[in-house]
Structure formats: structure tokens, C-alpha cells
Amino acid sequence: MRQQKAEAWPHDPAYPYVALERPTGAEGWPLLFQSLDPGADDGVRLIALWPDAVALRRRVAGLPMKIERPLTDYGGLAVALLDPEGDDEGVAIVLVHADPVLSVTLYSAPHIDDVVAEWRGWSEALSLPMLVTEADGTRRPAYPMIGRLTVAAARARRPRRGPLKHRRPSVYRRRAAGRPLAGLDVHRGERELIARD
Structure with missing residues (x-):
């Protein structure tokens, strides 16, 4: 089991929304926080995390319970x-588990202003896909994926426009190998002409 910092479990009952600060480095983990749980003794x-x-x-019926699950x-x-x-426009970003009891809300707010930035930020921090909830309650990745890699559409080649469009390709500007001139005299076996003292 992992050791946890027992002294810091931030919770402000006056602010019912979850606003966790994502760690920027290894020293920011684990994140310790409280969330509402109707099945627990104290709620x-x-x-x-x-x-x-x-x-x-x-704590359920006076008995302490602890569940630790891998993020996978x-x-x-x-x-x-x-x-x-209802008419409430509040949204939440939920770390989804097949068992709804183990799902964890990482961000919630009364408006949708920052939800996409938080959604993308948590996805990158935890290396988990962004999921879209369909009308029937099923969830699918927001982007096509292979394993944990997001698949993007291939970009089209950039069209060649502008002043360089009709430029002659540089391969044709290379100099061809030279050929010896006809009638060129070749001298072999002669003594060098060097001025000596």
C-alpha cells in the first residue's frame, strides 16, 4: 500500500465544487481531496490520486474501508x-470506472467556461482518453485512438504556390561531370622543373 500524507485532506463545505490543481511535477503527487459519498457514514x-x-x-457502518485501484x-x-x-448548467469531469462507486470527480463548476481546458489538461496529466457521453449513456473516445495514442487525420500536402512555383528544380542545376577535351596532350615520365638553390 502507498503511504499518504495524512495531515492534508482539503475540503471546504461552503464551496461544493471540486477545483483541484493539477501537479506540474513529480513532487505534486499524490493529490489528496474529499468528495461527496452518500454511502459513507459522514457523507x-x-x-x-x-x-x-x-x-x-x-467509513461505512463504523468500519473503515480502503480501496486502491490502478489507473489502468x-x-x-x-x-x-x-x-x-434540471436547469442547472453545472458540469463535472469524471474519472470513469466500470463500477460507478469507484468513479472520481476531478473537476466541477457551475458553468462550462473552462471545462474543455480542464478536460484536456487532466487527460494529458493522467494519460487517459477524453470520453464523450452519448444520449443512451454509453461513452466513446472524443478522438480516434490506437491504444493510448490519439489518431489524427493525415494532413494534405501543401500546394506549391507563390513566386517559386515555376522554379527549375535544383537537381537540374547541378553541374554535369566534365569530359576531357579532344587533342589534349598528356606528358608522362618527364623530370620536374623546380628551382633549387
């Missing part, structure tokens, strides 16, 4: 509405 669970694992701690068990990062049936 919250403690979460520790590493670049390769997630640990969830909560998670399908990716999906954008979800906080209130799909």
Missing part, C-alpha cells in the same frame, strides 16, 4: 452534467 470519502493509481477511503482500470475522463434532469 464524504477521502481520495488519493497518483499518476498510476487511485485510493478511496471511507479506469476508462478515461468524461464530461457529465451535474443535474441532467
Whole structure:
């Protein structure tokens, strides 16, 4: 089991949204935070997030529980509405697991202003795909992927335009190998003419 910094579990009940600061280096991990959990005794669970694992701690019926899962068990990062049936425009970025109890909200806000930047940032930080939720509840990658690599469309070749379009290719400007001139005298076996003292 991983060791966690027990002294810092930030939580502000007055601010119900999640606003984690993504680490920029190895020293910023693990991220320690709380999130709402209706199944827990006190209504919250403690979460520790590493670049390769997630640990969830909560107390149920007075018994402490801890679950640690590798990040490879998670399908990716999906954008979800906080209130799909109501008029609230709040959104969340969720680290999605096949078991909804193990899914973790990494970002939530009452508006959609910064959601795409946060979505892309968390995807890069955790090396997980960005997922789009369909109307039927299924999720698919936002971009075509091969394994964990995003597949982009091939770029078309740039058309040749401008003043250099009709330029003669440089291969034709190379000099051809020279040929000896006809009637050139070749002198062999003669003594050198060198001025000596």
C-alpha cells in the first residue's frame, strides 16, 4: 500500500465544487481531496490520486474501508452534467470506472467556461482518453485512438504556390561531370622543373 500524507485532506463545505490543481511535477503527487459519498457514514470519502493509481477511503457502518485501484482500470475522463434532469448548467469531469462507486470527480463548476481546458489538461496529466457521453449513456473516445495514442487525420500536402512555383528544380542545376577535351596532350615520365638553390 502507498503511504499518504495524512495531515492534508482539503475540503471546504461552503464551496461544493471540486477545483483541484493539477501537479506540474513529480513532487505534486499524490493529490489528496474529499468528495461527496452518500454511502459513507459522514457523507464524504477521502481520495488519493497518483499518476498510476487511485485510493478511496471511507467509513461505512463504523468500519473503515480502503480501496486502491490502478489507473489502468479506469476508462478515461468524461464530461457529465451535474443535474441532467434540471436547469442547472453545472458540469463535472469524471474519472470513469466500470463500477460507478469507484468513479472520481476531478473537476466541477457551475458553468462550462473552462471545462474543455480542464478536460484536456487532466487527460494529458493522467494519460487517459477524453470520453464523450452519448444520449443512451454509453461513452466513446472524443478522438480516434490506437491504444493510448490519439489518431489524427493525415494532413494534405501543401500546394506549391507563390513566386517559386515555376522554379527549375535544383537537381537540374547541378553541374554535369566534365569530359576531357579532344587533342589534349598528356606528358608522362618527364623530370620536374623546380628551382633549387
